[in-house]
Structures are given as structure tokens and as C-alpha cells.
Amino acid sequence: MSTSPAAPGDHAGRLGGERSGPSLPDLMAGATFVAFGLAFAIGGSQYDVGTALRMGSGYVPIALGGLLTFLGLVIVVASFRGVDPTVANADRGPIPWQRMGLLVGAIMFFGFTVGGLGLGPSLLVTTFLAALAGHGTRPGRAAVIAIGLTALCLGVFVFALQLRLPILGDWLGG
Amino acid sequence: MPRRMRTPVTSLAVLAVLSLAACGGGDADPAAFPEEDITFVVPFSAGGPTDTVTRLIAEPMSEELGQQIIVQNVEGAGGTVAAGQVAGEDGDGYQVLMHHIGMSTAPALYPDLEYSPLEDFKTIGLVTDVPMTIVARDDFEPETLEDLVTYVGDNADTVTLANAGIGAASQLCGLLFEEAVGVDLTEVPYDxxxxxxxxxxxxxxxFMCDQTTNTTGQILSGDIKGYAVTTPEPVEALPDLPTTADAGLPELEVGVWHGLYVPADTPDEIVEKLTAALQVALTDQNVIDQMADLGTTPVTEDEATPDAHTAKLEEQIDLWTPIIEDAGVSGE
Amino acid sequence: MDGILLGLEVALQPSNILICLLGVTLGTAVGVLPGIGPTATVALLLPITFSFDPVASLIMLAGIYYGAQYGGSTTAILLNLPGESSAVVTALDGHQMAKQGRAGPALATAALGSFFAGTVATVLVALFAPPLASAALKFGPADYFSIVVLGLLASIALASGSAVKALAMIVLGLLLGTIGQDGFTGVPRFTFGVREMYGGLDFVSLAVGLFGLAEIIRNLEHRINPSLVTKKVEGLWLTKEDFRRIRMPVLRGTTMGSLLGVLPGGGHVLASFTSYSLEKRISKNPEQFGRGAIEGVAAPESANNAAAQTSFIPLLTLGLPAHPVMALLVGAFIIQGIQPGPDVIETEPELFWGLIASFWIGNLLLVMLNLPLIGLWVRMLSVPYSVLFPAIIAFASIGCYSLGLNSWDVFAVAAAGLLGYFLIRWGCEAAPLLLGFVLGPLLEENLRRAMIISRGDPSVFVTRPISATLLALALIIVVAALLPSVRQKREVVFSGEDD
Known part of the structure; x- marks a missing residue:
């Protein structure tokens, strides 16, 4: 496993010490499964359930959604009994909210604009945002990384692989 | 990673057979068309029958037009994603849609379609009409189409009719079979x-009904049993199979017809050029030979025209809409 | 044997060797790009092959396919970015090895395991293709359902943590697999009216998000810019000990992959992870799996390559494509004026045997090409992480977008990355989810199909001998997992290995 030091006092595995209260990761994992299970089961009940002979579109999602909800509840209950050793031992720092936001924003920006702006401009912004997420990467360096990567990607995908992706999109009158 | 890509990428670039894509060009002069690469959008996966037919005609059409033709596969939702994409393009002739019988069934299968097959496109011409075959597992009891009709009538509860999924040609042919015979069978869909x-x-x-492009090999090898072809004329590659009309089921006449489309605002001058190139391609000996191997033939010159194509599209929309609605099949 | 000799004669023509080499090189070069899996690679490069004669073009395509698979494994090992389902399993231990400075041995193991498996499977294809194909046809929908159930239960072993969480991740994967248009009724499920979603979530988007993006976010948790490799690079080649450790896993992986690959209904997807699960189950040190066990690279890579080879059997003997890449090959056959089908062996012996021989030659070239490249790949890891991760983001975004020109595939990367990051942080591993996702449609379709064919009688699952055997095996796995003694041992194993 990684040997980088974890931030002191922020051990992801526990909430408020060794024995007081539920294991937070287990509780959250269980709750996530319950949420997904219910969402699929309820969403699935909009569709025809059908019969065992001709199962409708809702049959399998409802059954699996129910199963996932059950498993999620089992995990929630278990979380009150102690910490899952595999999680508690994990060496984790705090959640990097800002950097995560930059990365997700970079990818979403690409999805929204690649059609309109075209590959070149869209990628330039995406790589710039992504590069900013690096530790100690200042805007100047991020811009250099962005320009280099954009040139490289255009070379690989547009020139070498001949993908039919316009370099400049309609929004820019290309 | 990127830095290490140099050598292989260079060789790729050297090998690349297609020239660089240029973008846009909405205000070009129709008389000068074509001045750059043309894209043929295929709504199904590379390697499928529609893709194969497209690539076959793209080569001679490209020679005739003097520009590269790039085939792009845009899959999804029974071909409606590709059709929707081309409908929204500029009518400059550089984005051409190849679509098959699914163009006429989409309005019934997808009630909230964002485009209209008739109003949002101009037709270039028909390309080919691929015959379909009615085939069965080799130990299935009925020996002829007549036997089959009687057999499914007597055993409607137990007979299974396979198809390749919602909106697939095989499903449409199966629906037409059920309607022609007047039975309601258990359908088993596949992906x-x-x-x-x-x-x-x-x-x-x-049993099932599918295109000759898919079934000819297995019929000839005896792995499956062929009953009939669904076209008015027998198929050269399958001389032993009667037509459905000869075998006593004339109502079952269906082919997977293919045609080319451009957005509705395309100037007529460009449409004429594309039609002319299509007609030349359809007389190319290589195209004729390869289509024969697939169990089909190019359409005649009369049919490779916008008028014949539009007429076919209208007729087919009228035919399929009630059948699909009666069967309760819906993509929405 | 005459056939093989004829095949070698065809495939060993200098021009065909060259073409095979070209295919392998191109396939590898494109396959290593993050976000571009083997199917996409073959689809992208397919048009290039149209300009050659039939034998040459198919040899080139086969080369591209193997090259793409190997390139995909390389990306999985180095960057934790699997491009297809089999590479997910390779990434589990392969990437851990890379982090520990053992990327060289991991890549070498993948190459050697693949080569061995490819050689054995080629002989199998040459000798037993027709009988294997007809045996595989005995598998009906009920049997596929049962084998998928068995595979899913076995895949709990992919996770090193809690079995309940692994099961929940599988079920979540199955549910995500139901998104898209229902092939039985045409109803679009969970698509929120977006027609681009009718085809369902894209596997590559999900894999890139859950593995690649989640891992990047995780690496950014620490204040210091991490280098990908945490320990000194120890050497590029396998040690004697490594060779001893991979011998049996390679053999078992090859056997399992060869058999599963023949099944036309998707058996090849099961190959890599069932062999991984098997190795973990019989290993004396199961706790090493997921933490850089070389067996965890050797077995699935061998199984995958063997399955890739034998999955040509249904195509060559029956003209039936077993998966999307095979369907692309059928298209290539047709473009070349060859009707793929049972007659190909008789009507086109040069093509049939030439293709089979070139499978083997392709594998050989792949090893020769890639072993010297290992040093190069490993050095790639020394690119500063602050440059490497934006590059991954860029390549993955373009890769996911380019195949369908569909922005939703890009959004799916971001969503999957967030989901993966949090779930992994909470102790749930991503691999079982991806497997559930891949197998979900197979499970549901075959269940529904089997019930339609049996006219609603669920007893088919136990009256058909194949299905009954598979379900009995599944039951044994469940019982074994639930036996208290086994469970206790499992807990001891996991709590007893703090760093």
C-alpha cells in the first residue's frame, strides 16, 4: 500500500474514536446501497412487471433493487457492531473537495462543449482545469501543461487516428 | 504515456488512408459540390449488413464525385440517433445518411421522435432491397412453408419465433408473418x-425470419432449414428456396430496403449530383458481384431516384405504422 | 495436421508476416490509449484493412485485435485504466505491482502468459474446432443464466474486503446494467427521456470513471504530489521465484479460458475473472491477492488470451460471431466477398488455416514487440504525476466521446468517478460492480428468454443437466462462503495483516 503519511487526526475509518458510535464508512456505504436499491426498485415499479412467463421491464430492476436495499440494510446494521478492518486500516487523507471539483468540472466541461466549441478549445480548458488540480501547480504551469496536452491529443486523435472531430466547432463559426 | 507514442503513431499516420477532416463549410456554392470529404453516416455498427452495403457503394461513389467518402457509425435507438443527428446538420451535402427499412418504422416505434422522416430529409435514391428468408432449426418438423403455416396454426402455444430485437428487420418480418398467417406466437427477442x-x-x-446477408451461409451448409424468400423474385444464391408468393403466402412480401438521405434544406443541385453518383455506383461490376454474394442486388436505375425513394418511404410508413401499433411494440 | 502446415505456409509468407506485425503494432499503439478498448480499436482501424486482399486483411485484423488486447492490459497495469472487462481483473493486482515498482515483471507476465495461452489455444482451435463448436451449441438460455449466476458468485472473491459489500457492489452493477432500452419490450429504462442513453451506459466510461478517475482523486488526497510508484523500480524481468509462482496459474488460466471462450453467448467475459477467483480460492496466500500478487496477473491474462483465441471457433465453424469484435470481423469477411459460415474450412482452406496460423504468429510477434518495450513503458511512470493525470483525463475524455460522439458517455465518466471514489473510500471495491455491469444484461436476458421458452416453468434451470450442474457448483460456493469455519479464517486473514 501507499506509504504517504495520512493527515493527522483525520482517519477516515473512524468517527469519534475507537468504540463510540457506528463505523462511518460502513454506515455511508450501506446508506448509499439503500438509496440506489430504493431508487431502482421505485423507478422500476413504473414499468410493467409482467408475469414469470413474460417478464416485463420492471421485473428484474424491482427484484434486484429490493435485494440491494436489503444488503445495504445489513451493512448499516453491521456498522454499529464495529469497524470493517479493511477500511479502518486504509491510509487515507481528507477528501480533496476542491481538486475533485476541478477534475469533475473539467470532464463535464468537455462533455458540454466538445460539440459546440470543437475539440481544440474545449480540450484546452479541460486540461487547464484538470492540471490546476495538481498539488502546487500554478496557473502558469497549468497553462503550459494544457497547451502541450492539447497539441498532443490533436496530433494523436485528429491527425493520426483520423477521428472525425472538428478542431473548431459551430459556436466559433468554424 | 504520450511521449512514448511517437513511433507507432508516425507509422499510423503514414498508413492512414483517409485525408484530414475539414470542418463546416455551410455557405459553399452548390455548383462546386463536392469540394471536401463527404461523410456517410451509418446508424448501425461497423461490420453489420447496412455498414457493409454502405462501404460497398461508397468506393465507386467516391471515385465518381472525386472526393473521399468517410463512413461513420453512429449507433443507438434503432437508428434514430443517427437520423436525428443528420437531420440537424447543414444541408450542404457533406453529411449523408444511409438508413434502411427502420426509417419507415421509427415514427411508430418512437412516438416522440424529434424529426420527421418525410419532412426533415430529402431522398437521394434507393440502394438495394435485401431479401429475407424464413428459416428454422434443422430438426423442426415442418418441411415446407405450407407445412409451417399449418403447424404454427396447430401449435401456436408452443412454437417459438426468434428475432434480433426491437425494430430489427427480423422482428418486423416476424410480425408480418404472424399477421399473414393470423396467429399470435411466442416471440423470443435477442440482442x-x-x-x-x-x-x-x-x-x-x-424459427425466425432474417436477411439473406445473415442466413445464406447456414442455409447452404444445412445447419438451418430454409423455407422461402420474401421477395417477388427468387434469390440467385439460394436456388432451392421458393418465393413466399409461390409457396402460398403472397401477403408476406418484405425486404430490407436501403436508401440515402440528406437534410431537407439541401439544394436540389447537390441532390442531383449525389443521385447521379449513386446510379453509377450501382452499375459497378464489383458492387454487383459483392451484393450477389450477400444474396441481394442493386436496385434498378428507376428506383435509385428521389421520386421512387420517397414513394417507397411513404408506402412503407403506411404499411408498418398499423402493424406495429397493433402488436403493441413501442420504443417509448 | 496438413491444415496447420498449409496455414503456416500462408502465414509465413514475408508479406503476411509484415502485415501481421503492422496489425499488432497498430493495435498495441491504439489499444494503450486510455479510454479506447479493443472493440473501439478494431472499429477505428477496420477501414485500413479493406485495401488488402482477403487473407492479408483478416490476418491484419487478427493482429490488431491481439495487439489491442495487449495494449489494453498495459494501460490497466500502468495507469489502472481497464479498457474492457477482462482488463479490469488484470488491473487489480497488475496496478498494485506497478505501484510497488514491479511494473516490469507484471507486463512481462502478461506478455508471457498471453503467449503461452495463445499457443495452446491455437492448437486447440486447429485440432478441435468443429467438435468444440457443436458442444458449445448445447448451451441454451437457461444454461447461460446459470453460468452467469455461478460467475457472479465466484466474483465475490475479486474483492479483498467484506463479502457482503462485494455482493452489494455486484447487485449495484447488475442494476446499472439494466439502464437503457429493454430489448424485450422496447421500453427505455432509467433513461430520463435521453435517447442517447437508450444503448445503456458505456462500459469504457464506467471503467475509466470507477478505476481511473477515482484513483486520481484518491491520489490527490495527500498533500504531497504523489509519484505513481511508491517503491524503487526493482527490475524489469521476472525472478526465478516469479517464474515458479506463475507456472500453474498460467496453465489453469489457459485451460479455463479455452473452455469458456468457445461459448458463443458471452463465455469469454467470464474467463478472466473466474480464473482469478479460482487462483485466489486455491492459493495458500489469498490475502496477497489485490495487493500485487503476480498470480493475479498471470491467470486472468492467460485465460483472457486463450478465450480470445477460442472465441473464434463459433465464427470460423458456424459463421456466428460471439462478441462485437467478431461481428466486426464478419463484416470484414463480407466486404472481402467471403460468406463466413461452416463452409469456410472447405471453400477457403488457405484463409481458414492461414488465419489460425497467424493467430499464433501474431502472439509471437506480440511478445517480441512488447518485451523490449517494457522498459519504455515502465519509464513512462516517471512522468511527473502533475502532468500524467491531466493527460489521463484528456485521453479518457476524448476516447469515451469519440466512439459514439455522445456527450453522455463523457458525463458518465465524471459520475462514475465520484461514485467510485466514495464507495472505495467506504471500503467497497469497484471490480465486482463492473463485473455485475457486464454480466447484468446477460443474466436478465437469458433469464427472461429461458422463461419464455419454457413457457413460464422455472424448473428448466434444474432439469437441464448443464444448468443443474452449474447451479450445484454455485450452491457449493455459497455454502463454502457461509460455513462458519471458513468465515472465521477469512476474518483472521484480513485483520491480521496490518502494515
Missing amino acids: GTGPALTDLVGGQVD
Whole structure:
């Protein structure tokens, strides 16, 4: 496993010490499964359930959604009994909210604009945002990384692989 | 990683057979068309029958037009994603849609379609009409189409009819069969023709209807049993199979017809150029030979015209809409 | 044997060797790009092959396919970015090895395991293709359902943590697999009216998000810019000990992959992870799996390559494509004026045997090409992480977008990355989810199909001998997992290995 030091006092595995209260990761994992299970089961009940002979579109999602909800509840209950050793031992720092936001924003920006702006401009912004997420990467360096990567990607995908992706999109009158 | 890509990428670039894509060009002069690469959008996966037909005609059309033709596969939702994409393009002739019978069934299958097959496109011409075959597992009891009709009538509860999924040609042909015979059978859908034929060869399902492009090899080898072809004329590659009309089921006439489309605002001058190139391509000996191997033929020159194509499209929309609605099949 | 000799004669023509080499090189070069899996690679490069004669073009395509698979494994090992389902399993231990400075041995193991498996499977294809194909046809929908159930239960072993969480991740994967248009009724499920979603979530988007993006976010948790490799690079080649450790896993992986690959209904997807699960189950040190066990690279890579080879059997003997890449090959056959089908062996012996021989030659070239490249790949890891991760983001975004020109595939990367990051942080591993996702449609379709064919009688699952055997095996796995003694041992194993 990684040997980088974890931030002191922020051990992801526990909430408020060794024995007081539920294991937070287990509780959250269980709750996530319950949420997904219910969402699929309820969403699935909009569709025809059908019969065992001709199962409708809702049959399998409802059954699996129910199963996932059950498993999620089992995990929630278990979380009150102690910490899952595999999680508690994990060496984790705090959640990097800002950097995560930059990365997700970079990818979403690409999805929204690649059609309109075209590959070149869209990628330039995406790589710039992504590069900013690096530790100690200042805007100047991020811009250099962005320009280099954009040139490289255009070379690989547009020139070498001949993908039919316009370099400049309609929004820019290309 | 990127830095290490140099050598292989260079060789790729050297090898690349297609020239660089240029973008846009909405205000070009129709008389000068074509001045750059043309894209043929295929709504199904590379390697499928529609893709194959497109690539076959793209080569001679490209020679005739003096520009590269790039085939792009845009899959999804029975071809409606590709059609929707081309409908929204500039009418400059550089984005051409190849679509098959699914163009006429989409309005019934997808009630909230964002485009209209008739109003949002201009037709270039028909390309080919691929015959379909009615085939069964090799130990299925009926020996002829007549036997089959009687047999499914008597055993409607137990006979299974396979198809390649919602909106697939095989499903449409199956629906038409059920309507012609007047039975309601148990349909077993598959995700594509390959898996459906696999289970037919393996004897897991009883019979199905599919294009000659998919079934000719297995019929000739005896792995499956062929009853009839669904066209007015017999198919050269399958001399032993009667037509449905000769075998006593004239109502069952269906082919997977293919045609080319451009957005509705395309100037007529460009449409004429594309039609002319299509007509030349359809007389190319290589195209004729390869289509014959697929069990089909190019359409005649009269049919490779916008008028014949539009007439076919209108007729087919009228035919399929009630059948699909009666069967309660819906993509929405 | 005459056939093989004829095949070698065809495939060993200098021009064909060259073409095979070209295919392998191109396939590898494109396959290593993050976000571009083997199917996409073959689809992208397919048009290039149209300009050659039939034998040459198919040899080139086969080369591209193997090259793409190997390139995909390389990306999985180095960057934790699997491009297809089999590479997910390779990434589990392969990437851990890379982090520990053992990327060289991991890549070498993948190459050697693949080569061995490819050689054995080629002989199998040459000798037993027709009988294997007809045996595989005995598998009906009920049998596929049962084998998928067995595979899913076995895949709990992919996770090194809690079995309940692994099961929940599988079920979540199955549910995500139901998104898209229902092939039985045409109803679009969970698509929120977006027609681009009718085809369902894209596997590559999900894999890139859950593995690649989640891992990047995780690496950014620490204040210091991490280098990908945490320990000194120890050497590029396998040690004697490594060779001893991979011998049996390679053999078992090859056997399992060869058998599963023949099944036309998707057996090849099961190959890599069932062999991984098997190795973990019989290993004396199961706790090493997921933490850089070389067996965890050797077995699935061998199984995958063997399955890739034998999955040509249904195509060559029956003309039936077993998966999307095969369907592309059928298209290539047709473009070349060859009707793929049972007659190909008789009507086109040069093509049939030439293709089979070139499978083997392709594998050989792949090893020769890639072993010297290992040093190069490993050095790639020394690119500063602050440059490497934006590059991954860029390549992955373009890769996911380019195949369908569909922005939703890009959004799916971001969503999957967030989901993966949090779930992994909470002790749930991503691999079982991806497997559930891949197998979900197979499970549901075959269940529904089997019930339609049996006219609603669920007893088919136990009256058909194949299905009954598979379900009995599944039951044994469940019982074994639930036996208290086994469970206790499992807990001891996991709590007893703090760093």
C-alpha cells in the first residue's frame, strides 16, 4: 500500500474514536446501497412487471433493487457492531473537495462543449482545469501543461487516428 | 504515456488512408459540390449488413464525385440517433445518411421522435432491397412453408419465433408473418442477429425470419432449414428456396430496403449530383458481384431516384405504422 | 495436421508476416490509449484493412485485435485504466505491482502468459474446432443464466474486503446494467427521456470513471504530489521465484479460458475473472491477492488470451460471431466477398488455416514487440504525476466521446468517478460492480428468454443437466462462503495483516 503519511487526526475509518458510535464508512456505504436499491426498485415499479412467463421491464430492476436495499440494510446494521478492518486500516487523507471539483468540472466541461466549441478549445480548458488540480501547480504551469496536452491529443486523435472531430466547432463559426 | 507514442503513431499516420477532416463549410456554392470529404453516416455498427452495403457503394461513389467518402457509425435507438443527428446538420451535402427499412418504422416505434422522416430529409435514391428468408432449426418438423403455416396454426402455444430485437428487420418480418398467417406466437427477442442465429442453429428456438446477408451461409451448409424468400423474385444464391408468393403466402412480401438521405434544406443541385453518383455506383461490376454474394442486388436505375425513394418511404410508413401499433411494440 | 502446415505456409509468407506485425503494432499503439478498448480499436482501424486482399486483411485484423488486447492490459497495469472487462481483473493486482515498482515483471507476465495461452489455444482451435463448436451449441438460455449466476458468485472473491459489500457492489452493477432500452419490450429504462442513453451506459466510461478517475482523486488526497510508484523500480524481468509462482496459474488460466471462450453467448467475459477467483480460492496466500500478487496477473491474462483465441471457433465453424469484435470481423469477411459460415474450412482452406496460423504468429510477434518495450513503458511512470493525470483525463475524455460522439458517455465518466471514489473510500471495491455491469444484461436476458421458452416453468434451470450442474457448483460456493469455519479464517486473514 501507499506509504504517504495520512493527515493527522483525520482517519477516515473512524468517527469519534475507537468504540463510540457506528463505523462511518460502513454506515455511508450501506446508506448509499439503500438509496440506489430504493431508487431502482421505485423507478422500476413504473414499468410493467409482467408475469414469470413474460417478464416485463420492471421485473428484474424491482427484484434486484429490493435485494440491494436489503444488503445495504445489513451493512448499516453491521456498522454499529464495529469497524470493517479493511477500511479502518486504509491510509487515507481528507477528501480533496476542491481538486475533485476541478477534475469533475473539467470532464463535464468537455462533455458540454466538445460539440459546440470543437475539440481544440474545449480540450484546452479541460486540461487547464484538470492540471490546476495538481498539488502546487500554478496557473502558469497549468497553462503550459494544457497547451502541450492539447497539441498532443490533436496530433494523436485528429491527425493520426483520423477521428472525425472538428478542431473548431459551430459556436466559433468554424 | 504520450511521449512514448511517437513511433507507432508516425507509422499510423503514414498508413492512414483517409485525408484530414475539414470542418463546416455551410455557405459553399452548390455548383462546386463536392469540394471536401463527404461523410456517410451509418446508424448501425461497423461490420453489420447496412455498414457493409454502405462501404460497398461508397468506393465507386467516391471515385465518381472525386472526393473521399468517410463512413461513420453512429449507433443507438434503432437508428434514430443517427437520423436525428443528420437531420440537424447543414444541408450542404457533406453529411449523408444511409438508413434502411427502420426509417419507415421509427415514427411508430418512437412516438416522440424529434424529426420527421418525410419532412426533415430529402431522398437521394434507393440502394438495394435485401431479401429475407424464413428459416428454422434443422430438426423442426415442418418441411415446407405450407407445412409451417399449418403447424404454427396447430401449435401456436408452443412454437417459438426468434428475432434480433426491437425494430430489427427480423422482428418486423416476424410480425408480418404472424399477421399473414393470423396467429399470435411466442416471440423470443435477442440482442442482434448473431445470438439469435446461434440459438436457432443450437435448436433452442424454432424459427425466425432474417436477411439473406445473415442466413445464406447456414442455409447452404444445412445447419438451418430454409423455407422461402420474401421477395417477388427468387434469390440467385439460394436456388432451392421458393418465393413466399409461390409457396402460398403472397401477403408476406418484405425486404430490407436501403436508401440515402440528406437534410431537407439541401439544394436540389447537390441532390442531383449525389443521385447521379449513386446510379453509377450501382452499375459497378464489383458492387454487383459483392451484393450477389450477400444474396441481394442493386436496385434498378428507376428506383435509385428521389421520386421512387420517397414513394417507397411513404408506402412503407403506411404499411408498418398499423402493424406495429397493433402488436403493441413501442420504443417509448 | 496438413491444415496447420498449409496455414503456416500462408502465414509465413514475408508479406503476411509484415502485415501481421503492422496489425499488432497498430493495435498495441491504439489499444494503450486510455479510454479506447479493443472493440473501439478494431472499429477505428477496420477501414485500413479493406485495401488488402482477403487473407492479408483478416490476418491484419487478427493482429490488431491481439495487439489491442495487449495494449489494453498495459494501460490497466500502468495507469489502472481497464479498457474492457477482462482488463479490469488484470488491473487489480497488475496496478498494485506497478505501484510497488514491479511494473516490469507484471507486463512481462502478461506478455508471457498471453503467449503461452495463445499457443495452446491455437492448437486447440486447429485440432478441435468443429467438435468444440457443436458442444458449445448445447448451451441454451437457461444454461447461460446459470453460468452467469455461478460467475457472479465466484466474483465475490475479486474483492479483498467484506463479502457482503462485494455482493452489494455486484447487485449495484447488475442494476446499472439494466439502464437503457429493454430489448424485450422496447421500453427505455432509467433513461430520463435521453435517447442517447437508450444503448445503456458505456462500459469504457464506467471503467475509466470507477478505476481511473477515482484513483486520481484518491491520489490527490495527500498533500504531497504523489509519484505513481511508491517503491524503487526493482527490475524489469521476472525472478526465478516469479517464474515458479506463475507456472500453474498460467496453465489453469489457459485451460479455463479455452473452455469458456468457445461459448458463443458471452463465455469469454467470464474467463478472466473466474480464473482469478479460482487462483485466489486455491492459493495458500489469498490475502496477497489485490495487493500485487503476480498470480493475479498471470491467470486472468492467460485465460483472457486463450478465450480470445477460442472465441473464434463459433465464427470460423458456424459463421456466428460471439462478441462485437467478431461481428466486426464478419463484416470484414463480407466486404472481402467471403460468406463466413461452416463452409469456410472447405471453400477457403488457405484463409481458414492461414488465419489460425497467424493467430499464433501474431502472439509471437506480440511478445517480441512488447518485451523490449517494457522498459519504455515502465519509464513512462516517471512522468511527473502533475502532468500524467491531466493527460489521463484528456485521453479518457476524448476516447469515451469519440466512439459514439455522445456527450453522455463523457458525463458518465465524471459520475462514475465520484461514485467510485466514495464507495472505495467506504471500503467497497469497484471490480465486482463492473463485473455485475457486464454480466447484468446477460443474466436478465437469458433469464427472461429461458422463461419464455419454457413457457413460464422455472424448473428448466434444474432439469437441464448443464444448468443443474452449474447451479450445484454455485450452491457449493455459497455454502463454502457461509460455513462458519471458513468465515472465521477469512476474518483472521484480513485483520491480521496490518502494515
